[in-house]
Structure formats: structure tokens, C-alpha cells
Amino acid sequence: MKKTILTIAFFWLAIVSLGYAQPVDALLEEGNKLLYKADVEFDLTSYLKARGLFERALAADKDDYLSSYLLAYTDYKLAVYYMQMKDKQKLENCLDSATKLLKSIIRTNDSNAEAISLLGTVYGIEVVLDPSLGPSKGSQNVALTSEAMEIAPNNPRVVLQKGISKFNTPEFFGGSKDEALDYFKEAILIFERTDNSSTKITWGYLDALAWLGKTYLWLGDYEAAISVYNKALQIEPEFSLVKNSLLPVAEEKITSQ
């Protein structure tokens, strides 16, 4: 009889677990696919769909760090989207949501370089929106991206975001386009020599190429910029930011020379 009860219990557990056939991992994987599509096409619908999946994953497991981080990253990218669309209210909502999520992650683990670095980048967006926040949020951007570099100097996204910080910070506050260029190159090198397949955080490679090209463009090296942009389009031919915005500008510059 005992054996029978144990057998029943085993079967019961096995079958009930089928009810949870869509685990957090599946939601994150699906969300990541949408997120990649969103980043490539700069597509609101894909961002919102990805956000929905990450939010559901987080609702199912409130302590899941990856869900929190990916939700925060999506909110950050949505903020960038709404900034371009000049939808200030949604932009502020996204920044607020991303900040809260990232602070919550850091509160649990204060050496999480991914979250620290992204929080710095979110603060950077706030400074772009309101330059008077430079002394407060700008210095936090610099401090947080530097802190993340100290924790994880070989994390390509951390290096990329340090570069973004260097690019956007005014020179007298420590910004430097030349240093930004070095950081972007380093980030790309790390992306290219690291096997990214096992990680759930995959963004950054295309962004690093776009930023490198943008920095070359700013420094007047239009040929180098075009070369980097073409490389990005070889990897992802539909990369909207490069295809529709950055590359045409670089080509126009070189034509008008």
C-alpha cells in the first residue's frame, strides 16, 4: 500500500508540473527574441511585447534577477524610443520604472556590475533630458559606470556603457571622445572573443558597433565610420539605426567633403 501511495504521489507531482510547462526561462527566451527584434528594428510593438513577457516572468518569480534586469533594460530602451518620439510622460514613466528595478537589484547585490552600469546609463538619459541635472545625475552616471568597470572590466556591456558615458560627458567634467572610442573598440573585441550563447543578457554588440561608428563620425573619420556601419549591417542587415540613420549621415558627410 505504501508503495502504491508513493507511486500515486510521484505521478501526481509529475502531471501537475505539466501545468507549469511555460517556466520563467521560456518567457525570458521569448522576451529576448522580441527584444533583439525590437533593438534591430527600433520597433515599439516588439519592445512592449518583450516587456510584457519579462513582467510576467517577474510576477511569477519576484526574486528572479534576470527578469528584473531585462525588464529594466527594456524600460531603458523604451525611454530612448519615447525620447525620440518626444512623449515626455511615457519617457519619465520608463525611466522611473527602470531606476526602481535596477536599484532593487543593486540593493540585493551591490556588486552586480550589469545593473550598476545600466543604472548609470539611465541617469545619463536623465541628464540628456535636463542638463541642469548634470552636477547630480551626471556625476552619478560617471561614478556608477566607473564602479561597474572596477567590478567587471571584462564585461562588454559595462565597457560599452563606460564608453557611452565618456562620449556624452562634457570634457570639463571628464568626458572624452578619444577615450570613448577606445572603450567602444574594447567592448567590440570582448563581444567578438566571448561566447555569449550561455548568457541570458545578450544585448550590446550591435550597439557597440553603432557607437563606435558614431564616435568616428564625430571625430571626422567618416571612412572608418562607414566601415564600422557596414560591418554592423553584415551582422544584421536590418539594423534600423545604422541602416536608416547613421550610415546615410556618414555617406552624406563623405560625399560633401
Place this chain on the structure above:
Amino acid sequence: MKLPFLLRVTLLLVTVLFSTVRCFAQTEIKGKVTDGEGNPLAYVNVFILDSFDGSMSSEDGSFSFTTTQFGEIELVASIIGFEKLQKTILLDTLSNISIHLILESSIIITNEVVVTASSYGTAENNGVVMTSMDVITTPGGAADIFQSLKTLPGLTQVSESAELYIRGGDPNETIILLDQASLYHPFTYESAYGGLFSNINTQSIRGMYFSSGGFSTRYGNALSGVLDLETKNEPDIQRFLVGLSLASAEISGQIPMSYSKLGLRFSGRQSYTKPIFWVNGGMDDFTVLPVSSDANASLIYNYSQTGRIKFFVSIANDKQGVNVQLPGYINEFNGTSTNNIFNLQLTDVLFSNTVIKASLSKTYYDSNWKLGILDIKRKDYGLKLRVDTETILSSNVKLLIGGEWEYRNAHFKGVIPREDYDIRNEAEGELINANFNVSRIGNYAEAELFNLFGVNGLFLIAGIRMDFVSSLSLNWIDPRAGIGYKLTEDLTFNLGWGIFHQHPDPRLYSVSDGNPNLIAMNATHYIVSLDYKLNNLSSARIELYHKEYANLPLNDEQLNYNNNGYGFAQGLDIMVKGDLFGIIDGWISYGFINTRRKWMDFEGLTSSTFDITHNFTLIAKYNLSRSLQIGINYKYATGRPFTPVVSADYIPDLDIYEPHYGKNNSERQPTYQRLDVRFTYLTQLFNNYFTVLFVEALNILDINNIFGYSYNKDYSRRLVVDSYFGRRTIVFGLQVTI
């Protein structure tokens, strides 16, 4: 007993089938998501909490998904820009569920239309914005909150003191709050003519709200204005700032002790005036060079995602000894003061829609003023408990409810001159030892209604407050209201009205020389204003106001004082702020005021002491390069009214003249003008430390503005007393962030 094999298999299958039927009993949940106006919302994430079941709404707002959940579930609908909706649903049958979900816009959206009259703040919803950066970079403002606020319209340039003279009101008619605690003496170098600077370091301040009239019912016992300051919350990063200038040395820091949970902020400042007088002259005017020191610290603890406890301490003291020109002789004024503030504030969110803030504060002020026979020690003690709540009832309705209990005790002890015209050392004096207590309870309720009657951009703020001053047997009710309409995306029209009460100075309730039956003073405010957003960087405001005073204390031969005083203040305020001419950052403010009062010893309705007809300020900052900025602050103000001495009688026994005054405020001092210039240079020390270097010339044109008049011995000749910055003064210094 052992069951037969076949029976065991059957039992196993039956048990498994029955136990899992609920897992596989699929219920379809479908429906539509719309906003409050019925518009479909796409890409709303609809899901069951603590499960993986859910979907996203399509373009037409519809959604559907199946779930194996059973019983009571929490259905969540969420999208950026709207309040998250959470609904409890009972899944008790196998039938499908159809549901209509209505999401409300996040309150941040509706708040944007609220631009209340006469208000200025650091948040965009306060209309014309004055940021802490404005305070720090205002030329001549000494990075001081009060001195910088004085560049706003509605604040009259009565003197160079830091006190806030708002629309013809006495500085005592303005309340100053810090994290809900009342600041009764927020100045350094306080004397009978007011203090010179704030003793709260600007580095501690996160936000401020300033109103020159028609303010919310949450603020009581003030006839004219309110300044509500909020200190910074927990720091994210460790940082220290060291500053050194000709006038002061300071250090401030922020230390996150546990990330986003526990943090410390502190600042300390020591001012010294010897170098400044050594460079600019004027040392001979002082017997004790003015020095002050202040220290602020706050410990912030976030005990939950929404709850925060903040403990703020401020300790300040100062001393000065200055030669004062009196009729026929010079005497020495000596003043010292100590000022302590302790405040414990708790902030949290209740029921997911109510923000509650509670504060318990204690303040202590101690001063000693000596001038000739005058030798007064004053001790002020304050205790206050305040609770404010803000409840979001819907995206269009916000409710503010709160209350405060305040106890103040003021004790004066020492010697005062028997006759106010004779304060020589050998003059006759009177001993005083007086104690005044005021205990007040105030409560308020206010509703903010947005999109009133379904009209987008129309809002109404209406509230009522009740105050009861038990120690003076006073009580009053103040109704106030404001209505506004966003005529276009950039243009907002406001109307404000309100009744404001304040109890007179408790000293006037003295049984011996006052009147214990005085009732509360009152003022009725009427305000019309237009706010116009010129572009993303610039805004303009024009405002007309009328303020009617009643029940002011007035001298009375029998009663000492009665409540028959009255008066008015009316005028126009204009401000344009932001990007001036495309390259200059700054603001222009102009205020016109006509104010008259009959109160205290005034014989008729006459210009009040604060009737500064024209006030003009121009602040302009221009970047000469990416790291060098020049800023100017130009001020023009009509001269202050004063009551002249018209004759004097000689008193042989005392060898002194007794002055006789003319009609109250029948003459004016000369026009006040001042131009301050500041150069700010931003650089990095050792390629690492952000550094601000500045050189500032106060009153660069060396215009001899006057503080007031004294007289020769027989009052036949006026002697000019220079203002604080009556001569050109150069200050330079640096601030290094580590």
C-alpha cells in the same frame, strides 16, 4: 492487506485523473482593455499574478488566454503610462470569463496641467521653475536660498537681509518649512533688521516650493507666503565636496552606507569675514568680526520599498559686534545666536494610493542682543507634530488631508530702555522677564480635481482648514480655492482666491501692555495669472493680485491694542525665465506693488514699510566658453518708505533730545540699485576632481545704497547708514568635488 495488481493500477489511474482534473480544467479569460474614456489600449500585459498565464492586448484592446488556475486569482493589467490594475477574480466554474479592464493614466500625466497661481518650485508642476542650480549659480546670491529667492517677482527688496518680504507683507507673515518642520529662525546674523543668510546649506536641499499668495490649505497661520523645503534622500554614490572662499570654508558629503537602504548626508560650514574685509575694507565698522558656523546632517533609512525614515539635524551659531551710529554717538551692538533643529520624518505609501508623511520636530533658538542699555536674552523653543496625506482616488481626483500640532514658547529676559530714544549705556532701563506660549492645532482637507466636468485641462483645487490656538483662545476657518484651465498646450490661465488667518505676535496679548482679547488677523487673496511656455527652455508668467487685510492690531489708548487695523496690497508680477535671446540663460522679473496699512502705531491708511513700488531683477548667465561662464545680477528697487524725524525737544536732565516723528512713512529712501558680476570657471584638478572656481564682484558699480538713517545729537541732520553691501565687495573661492 495487499490489493490485487489490477485494482492497484485502477486506483492509481483514478486518483491521478481526479487529482489533476483541476490542473487541466482550462478557463478562458478574455476581454478588453480601455482607458477611462473608453479608448482601446494596445499591448497591455494582462496576466495572472504568481503564474505564467497571460497575454497581451491587441490593437483593438482585446485579449484572451486560457488558464488552469482555479479559485481566487489576481488578474493584473499593466502598461507604461498607466496605473497598474490588479483585480481579484473567482474562477469557480469551467465556463469562460469575460472582463472589461479600465486603466487610469498615471497621475504624473494629469499633474502636468496643475500650475497654481503664485507658485514657484523645483518641480515642473509648479509652473515657473527655480532649481537648486539656479540658487547655486545666481550671481550675488552667495548660493543662498533666501537671497536667490529674492530675485523672484512678488518678493520686494525692502532691505539686503535674507528675510522674505512678500507682496507687502511682514516677514513674519511667511512660514518656512523644512521636511514639514517649521523654521522660525532660519537666518544667520539675525538682528532687529533680520538675518543676512540662511543657516540651511543649499547642498542639503532637494526641492523647494515657494508661493507668494493663494497657497494651499495645507499651510496655515500665514497671511502672505510659504517656502516649503525638502532635504535630499539617500545618496547612491559616495561623494565629498570641499569649498573654500574669501568668506567661508565648507565641507559636505554623502555616504551610501547600505545601497538604496541607508545613507548619510552631512555638511558643515564656517564663515569668517576677516579676509573679505581685509580685501575690501570695512573692518573698522566691527568690534567683533562676524563669524558663523553651521552643520547639517541627515540619516536616511529606507525600511521598505516605499517607506523611509529621515532624521535631520541642523546646528548653527553666530556672533558679531558692530559699531552703530546713534544720535550723537556711536555704540556697539553685540549679537550672538544659537539655532538647533531636530526633525524625524517618516514617509510611506498606504493602500497603494496614499502617500503619508509624518514629522516630529523640535527647534531651539537662543540669542543675546546688546546695545547700550538694551541687553536681551531670548530663548525660543518649538515642538511640532505634522501629518500630511495625499490620496490618489482616481487619475482625476486627488485628496489631501492633514493636520499639525505646534507648541511654541518664547522667553525674553533682560533690560530694555525705558524710552526708545535713549539707549545709551547710562540710560534708564526696565527689567523684563516675559514668557509667551502658543499652542495651535490645525487641520485641513483639500481636493484636486483634474479634467473637471470632462473638460480636458480644466482643474479645480478647493480646500478648507481649521485652526485652533488654545493658548490665545482663537479659532478660525480658512476656505481657499483655485481654478485653472490649460487654454493651449503652452498657455494656462489661473484664478485663485482664499482666506488666510494668522494670530498676532503673542507679545501683544500681554495683560500689562497688550490686549488678551485680540482676534486673529486675516487677509483675503485674489489672484489672476497667465502662464505661458515659450519653448522647452523658457516660460513666462504674468499675474495680477489684490490682498485685503483686516483685523490687524492697532494702537488703542484704552485697550493698548484693538483689531481695527486694516490695509491692502495690490499689484502686478511678471517673470520671464529660461533661454533669453537664444544664448543667455537667466530670468527677468518685475513687480509693481501698491500697499497701504493702518496698523500698530500708524495714524491713518498709509504706505507700509514694505511698499517698494517697483522691483526689477535681471539675472543673465552667458557661457564665454565651454568652461567659463559670466553671470550678472542687476537689481532696481524703489526706495523704502520711512518715517522722518521732524523736530526734537531737549531734555536737560538727561542731556538728550527726544525726537518727534512726522507722518508715518511719509518719505522714501533713495532708489536701490546694485549690479553683481560673477565669473565661474569649471575645470578638473589633477584630471580627476571636478572643480568650480569663481570670482564675484558684489555691487561692482560701487553704488552707495543705504540701509537707513541716523541723526546727529539734536536730530537736525540726517546721517546715512550704508547698506550691508554699500561698497564694492570682491569674493573669490573654489569648490572641489572628490
